Amino acid sequence: MIGVRHPCPEETALLRAMFRQIFADSDAYLDVFFGRKYHPSRALLAEVDGEAAGHLFWAPYDLRCGGIRYSAAYICGVATLPAFRGRSVMAELIRRAHAELAAAGVDFSVLIPAEEGLFRLYARHGYETVFDLSRTRAPMPPPRETGFSLHPVARGRELAADSAAFLASLPMAICQSADDLDAVAEELSTGGGFAYRIRRAHGAQTGYILGRADGDKLYVLEHAGPADLVRDVAPLLSARFPGVRELVALAPGADDADPFGMAAALRAARLPAGMRGYMNLMLN
Secondary structure, three states, X not given: OEEEEOOOHHHHHHHHHHHHHHHOOOHHHHHHHHHHHOOHHHEEEEEEOOEEEEEEEXXXXXXXXXXXXXXEEEEEEEEEOHHHOOOOHHHHHHHHHHHHHHHOOOOEEEEOOOOOHHHHHHHOOOOEEEEEEEEEEEEOOOOOOOOEEEEEOOOHHHHHXXXXXXXXXXXXXXXXXXXXXXXXXHHHOOOOEEEEEEEEOOOOEEEEEEEEEEOOEEEEEEEEOXXXXXXXXXXXXXXXXXXXXXXXXXXXXXXXXXXXXXXXXXXXXXXXXXXXXXXXXXOO
């Protein structure tokens, strides 16, 4: 028998151990997730015959689409321990989460499938692909001075004004608070990540760039500013990450974009017509 409930505060260590077993995340990442985003009221623990079997978490966000601001929940960490897979544990977690969120007045749930096959699985639970992402790849240029400079960000909230302006320029986006940006910047700092404000040579603020180095690749996960911002600051990034050989820049979807995220309507029969946009960088 499958039971789903909110965890007790003293079960945080259990959930953390399950999360680590399933996703193999680092302790540094788990410190950020369970320290900043986790709360028992926004988590579900599934049990099979009284034994812990799976979990689901969510974080509250607003979603702006077509000039309207909606209430949304970002669902993450939906997973089942290997011994209990194939027994509809995930389906029961999603069903319970949707019912609880709808009762609380949340309009949409959004999520990012971890692999291609999960798009089909989530579609069976009412999700549609509405978030796209473009990936541009290029060789890393040699280091050189440009007309820009990089300035490390101590706290993500320093980017709040630039982030709000960037997201306001898009037809649809997740709205982020200063606390959300702090969590993103802290998570990036746990393993090869970076957050820079960018200034022109004369000192004027130009935008920001968030990313992570991984092996011989440098991923620009989010950036805001002039159209050629990544190209203009790539030589500066090359100097800071000398082992990197390839630059991979992620950006809002273009005609050749890949499907990235999904959404489900919780209180209406379906999603708004024409709902299509960009899921910006979020923790997890």
